[in-house]
Amino acid sequence: MKKQNRNYFVVEARCGHVGRNNYISKFFPTMASSRKEAAQNIRNAPRVKHNDKFAIINCFEVSFEDYLICKANYLNDPYFKCHNHQEQEEHCPLIADSIKHMPIINHFYSAKEDKKENNEYQRRKEKEIMQYSRRENQYLDC
Numbered sequence: 001m002k003k004q005n006r007n008y009f010v011v012e013a014r015c016g017h018v019g020r021n022n023y024i025s026k027f028f029p030t031m032a033s034s035r036k037e038a039a040q041n042i043r044n045a046p047r048v049k050h051n052d053k054f055a056i057i058n059c060f061e062v063s064f065e066d067y068l069i070c071k072a073n074y075l076n077d078p079y080f081k082c083h084n085h086q087e088q089e090e091h092c093p094l095i096a097d098s099i100k101h102m103p104i105i106n107h108f109y110s111a112k113e114d115k116k117e118n119n120e121y122q123r124r125k126e127k128e129i130m131q132y133s134r135r136e137n138q139y140l141d142c
Contacts, residue, residue, distance in 0.1 A: 006031045008067035014060040014102070015047045015079070022050060024079065024098045025057060029070040035059045047080070052102075056135065068075035 007032050014023040028045060032038035039056045042048060049055045074080060078091040
């Protein structure tokens with residue numbers, strides 16, 4: 001078996017649970033063989049905006065010492081220590097300064113809006129099919 005080369009990375013990502021169209025930028029330490037793998041690992045991490053196309057802001061390779069410093073900061077960050085909404089409200093004054101507003105790039109930005117648009121599209125298509133089948137039945141009755 002070939003031994004994979006593991007490097008140390010710090011990934012800056014947009015995290016959620018701070019209000020609609022808002023995000024908080026946080027640094028995640030990770031070990032991976034490439035920048036792409038590191039970014040993919042963090043995209044699937046808890047609290048990261050998974051559905052956001054621009055969830056990964058930056059990804060860079062660091063030394064082992066910098067990795068350990070980032071990991072210590074990550075473990076001591078009150079944002080990551082919260083397990084529920086009430087705990088996050090307690091730490092809100094500490095977190096509130098870091099919250100940024102996310103510009104909406106296009107109309108179909110959020111997953112909720114995508115789902116809503118898809119449901120409306122499905123209803124429109126079903127309505128067209130029903131109208132078409134009624135016309136077909138009218139011609140068959142003659």
